[in-house]
Amino acid sequence: MSYQALYRVWRPQRFDELVGQQVVTQTLKNAIVTHQISHAYLFAGPRGTGKTSAAKIFAKAINCHHLKDGEPCNECAICKAITHGQLNDVIEIDAASNNGVEEIRDIRDKAKYAPTQADYKVYIIDEVHMLSTGAFNALLKTLEEPPANVVFILATTEPHKIPLTIISRVQCFDFRRISAQDAYERMKYILDQKQVQYEEKALWVIANAAEGGMRDALSILDQVLSFSDNQVQLKDALTVTGSVTKQLLEKYFFEVTAHKSADALNTMKDILNAGKDGQRFIEDLISFIRDVLLYQESPQLIMVESTGLTDEDFQKMSAAAPATVLYQMIDALNGIQEEMRFTTHPDVYLEVLTVKLGQIDDQPAPATTPVPAKQPQSTGADQQTIAQLEATVKQLQATVSQLQAAPPTAAAAKPVKQPSQPRVQQRNVEVKLSQINPVLGKATRRDLVEIQGLWQELLSKLSVPQRSLLHVSKPVAASTGGVIVAFDYAFLFQQAMDDSALLSSMEQGLQELTGTERKVVFVPKDKWPQIRREYIRDHGLDKRQPANEAPAPTPASQQESAKVASDDQQSPATGDSTGPADPVSKAEELFGSEIVKVEDN
Known part of the structure; x- marks a missing residue:
């Protein structure tokens, strides 16, 4: 057979x-x-x-x-x-x-x-x-x-x-993935039944390379048996799977954490010259650093015997780099791994990766550098400056003491001005006018009404945190190519501006609901009237009057005209000087003369 x-x-x-x-x-x-x-x-x-x-x-x-x-x-x-x-x-x-x-x-x-x-x-x-x-x-x-x-x-x-x-x-x-422990036990049972000699470390290499598939594990085991003449040895398992030995990974880890990039480059070249795959090298290194990170948190989280190393090895590696450095190393490895999928020269990426890992340092370290160490070497000018600063501090302390002893009437008036502080802070909020003006240039009442009608349905397509963020917002202007959403609070506006996933979800939802691509732009509610007025003024939308109209419009009529022009204009190009500028005429044109009522205030 x-x-x-x-x-x-x-x-x-x-x-x-x-x-x-x-x-x-x-x-x-x-x-x-x-x-x-x-x-x-x-x-x-x-x-x-x-x-x-x-x-x-x-x-x-x-x-x-x-x-x-x-x-x-x-x-x-x-x-x-x-x-x-x-x-x-x-x-x-x-x-x-x-x-x-x-x-x-x-x-x-x-x-x-x-x-x-x-x-x-x-x-x-x-x-x-x-x-x-x-x-x-x-x-x-x-x-x-x-x-x-x-x-x-x-x-x-x-x-x-x-x-x-x-x-x-x-x-x-x-059906869940097979754990490395279960795959190891199954292969050990099969080899015992077949009475085949094996190294346990080799079985762990095969179990990890199978990535959760029992059939894959047995197929790799079959290859190793054929390669090593009916034996299972560690070096043969590493060769068949393309994995890197733990000893080389440990050496590479110590070299990059000690900022010895030249030595690490030589070790990396030895790994590649041995026929190891670059993508597999990065996967093994990520798994290796993950084990070190878990060991730092709690040694019981990993099975040391399954890694091919000892407790002493893990203790040395845990002391070689803090968790912050390990986080940065994993981020760098993930980035290079994604880029290597589309290149035909992986060795270049691995060399750049090695140098980058060798330059990673613990961020809090510079803060521990003692500054006062050079004070004994200060010159006479420095001492004079210090004396002046000490005199100034004493004067300020005396002033504070006088203010504390003063009647409370003068200090009581100060808390009244405190509510204005948040408004001052809100002025620092960055508004992207370059994205708002194109939407205003083509904004129409019809588009705004359409978006307002679809607003609740759009919110239902978002996640719960995204809906809670948009709970205090509403669309204030819309065109065929964009929507302007105003937020009641500046800090929520800033949080929404920093959330790129929210913008993508909203734009995708609008495309599904309307069938057209619309760009979403966020503005603070308290800045929206000013933005709209400045746009109307800059584009001359508040100066559109008939040539035969003698009396100048009142400030109230100018504001009403600006509001109508902002909400209902089709395009700046369509609003020429011959069009209707009287607010009453414009309102009757948009809403009908039956529902327009003119009151003289």
């Missing part, structure tokens, strides 16, 4: 053999024991976590007549036939290659027939998210009203691609 891969030979045949899925297996076993078997299940989770294996074990368990605590016996004819894939009543379908409507209709038609040998006919549809929309619609009716003695088990790695109408008709089970 030809050679079979480890993940096929050691495929779980019982619920107890599934690694790292205790919650799922216990729930399925209880459902079988209590005869509460549903007609459809959805197994979702990352690759290599046991979804298809669990589906086959479940198919055996519900058809086995010799159950033991919800586990199949694996000895009867039904169990053996399902294990070897020879039972016609258990049909396994790959949705990636059978994703059409006709294939699903064929399943729907054949599902009506009773099982021939087993008690239940089981359909296992793997990678179900690959089905087309029409295929999902064809499957929907069968899941809604399934025939008797038929069970559907859907497996997928991308549950978000499955329609909600399907998910609402199945029982969902989430």
Whole structure:
């Protein structure tokens, strides 16, 4: 018989053999024991976590007549036939290659027939998210009203691609990633059964490289066994996975934290010359620094034996760099890792990264430098300056004493002016006129009314913190290309200006609601009237009068005209000198003469 891969030979045949899925297996076993078997299940989770294996074990368990605590016996004819894939009543379908409507209709038609040998006919549809929309619609009716003695088990790695109408008709089970500890124990058990020699550190390297997939771990283990002539050694595991030895990482870490960039560059070149992948080097270094950071916080948070280092090594590394430096190192590594995905010269990025890491220093260190150390060397001029300052301080202290002894009448008037301080602070708020003026240039009443009508619906699309921030704001002007939102309080305006995610969410929500792209601009409410008046004045919108109009407008009419022009103008280009400038005429034109009432104040 030809050679079979480890993940096929050691495929779980019982619920107890599934690694790292205790919650799922216990729930399925209880459902079988209590005869509460549903007609459809959805197994979702990352690759290599046991979804298809669990589906086959479940198919055996519900058809086995010799159950033991919800586990199949694996000895009867039904169990053996399902294990070897020879039972016609258990049909396994790959949705990636059978994703059409006709294939699903064929399943729907054949599902009506009773099982021939087993008690239940089981359909296992793997990678179900690959089905087309029409295929999902064809499957929907069968899941809604399934025939008797038929069970559907859907497996997928991308549950978000499955329609909600399907998910609402199945029982969902989430398969989690396999921890490195569980993968290590499983590989150790398999190698013990095969009587193969291994190094435990090599198994930890493989478990970490598998990234949560048991099948990936066994595939890597298979490669290592082939590479090292049926042995598992640390150096071979590092070679196959492309990982970096802990000793080299430790040396590199000490060199960059000691600001020895030249030595660190040589170490990095040795790592690359050994055939290590640059992307893998950064991933290993991030994991390495993360272990040091956790050890600083609490040594119990990590398993030291799984890292290939000792407690003494971690104690030295924890003392070599404080947490603030480690945070900066991780940020630098994440940035370089993102940039390296699009380059063909990773060695250049790694060299820049090494120099950058070597220049990171603890930020609070400069504050600890003692300033008074040079005072004994002060000159005569410095001493004269110090004497003058001391005399000034004494004079100020005497003045303060006199003010404290003065009658309270003079001091009582001062608190009245304190409420004006926040307004002074608000004047320092930066308003982006370069973004506001283009919106005002094309602002219309119709656009503003439209945005006001959609305001609550727009807020419902935002997160709870974003809605709370916009609770004290409202749109004050709008055009086809932008919206101006005024905030009641300056500090909330400043907080909104610093939140780029809020701007993106609002602009995306406006595009979904209106169908057009609109730029959102924030202004403080107390500055909005001044901004609007200055725009009207600068663009001459308050001087549009008919040539035959003799009397000059009153200040009140100028303000009203400015307000109407600000809110209702179509464009500065359309407001020429021949257009209507009388506020009454403009109001009648916009709102109709029936509802306009003129009062002489």
